[in-house]
Amino acid sequence: MSLGQSLKEARAAMDLTQEDIAKKLYVTRQTVSRWEQNKTLPNIFVLQELSSLYGLSIDELISETKKSIQKKEEEISMKKFNWFALVGVVLFNLLLVSVVALTTILLVFALWLITGTFIVSPIILLGANVIGAQSFSLFQSFASILLCLAGLVLYPLAKKTTQTLVDFFKKYVKYNKKMVYSE
Numbered sequence: 001m002s003l004g005q006s007l008k009e010a011r012a013a014m015d016l017t018q019e020d021i022a023k024k025l026y027v028t029r030q031t032v033s034r035w036e037q038n039k040t041l042p043n044i045f046v047l048q049e050l051s052s053l054y055g056l057s058i059d060e061l062i063s064e065t066k067k068s069i070q071k072k073e074e075e076i077s078m079k080k081f082n083w084f085a086l087v088g089v090v091l092f093n094l095l096l097v098s099v100v101a102l103t104t105i106l107l108v109f110a111l112w113l114i115t116g117t118f119i120v121s122p123i124i125l126l127g128a129n130v131i132g133a134q135s136f137s138l139f140q141s142f143a144s145i146l147l148c149l150a151g152l153v154l155y156p157l158a159k160k161t162t163q164t165l166v167d168f169f170k171k172y173v174k175y176n177k178k179m180v181y182s183e
Contacts, residue, residue, distance in 0.1 A: 002038050003035075003038065003041065003061065003062055004035055004036045004037055004038035005036075005038075006060075006061050006062070007035055007036050007042075007050065007054075007061065008036040010050075010054040010056055010061070011036075011054070013054075014053075014054060014055075018032040018033055018036070021050075021053070024049075024053060025046060025049055025050070025053075027046075047061065047062075082179070082180055082181070085179045085180050086180045088179075089176045089179055089180060093176070097172075101169075104165060108158075108161060108162055108165060111154070111157075111158045111161065112158050112162075114151075114154070115151050115154040115155055115158045116151070117151070118147045118148060118150050118151025118154065119148055119151035119152060119155070120148075120151075121144040121147040121148050121151070122141075122144045122145060122148050124144070125140055125141065125144040
């Protein structure tokens with residue numbers, strides 16, 4: 001139970017309204033409401049006045065709050081490191097995933113290499129013609145323009161494929177981390 005809930009229950013047990021408490025403490029009713037909703041906390045002097053008004057010690061008012069904080073701290077410390085899961089994750093990743101990941105990375109690299117080469121094919125043809133490495137041909141010019149268009153079509157596919165694989169890798173790493181640090 002929170003401090004606000006304790007204050008609300010103590011007020012209700014005394015059969016007082018928020019307005020009654022506000023008048024006795026020289027605050028607004030909205031201030032009392034915010035305390036009871038845990039939106040704000042009363043300062044220590046007001047907390048002393050509330051404890052004497054309700055006939056409870058400060059410790060009784062905040063003891064449930066302390067218990068909930070301790071419970072949260074215990075939950076955090078309950079997370080354990082799972083050594084067997086770590087060994088399993090490492091072995092699985094080394095043996096199987098590394099082969100699949102390496103193959104996938106090489107395929108994506110090849111896709112980007114092909115896409116880039118297709119896009120710059122007219123520049124490559126022009127450069128070969130300028131330095132005299134190859135004679136000029138109308139068919140080659142037409143083919144390089146078609147390759148450039150194919151590269152421009154492949155670009156969004158390569159970009160989306162790369163982004164999908166990066167997202168998958170992030171989720172996979174998060175999943176492995178969750179397996180090693182279990183509750």
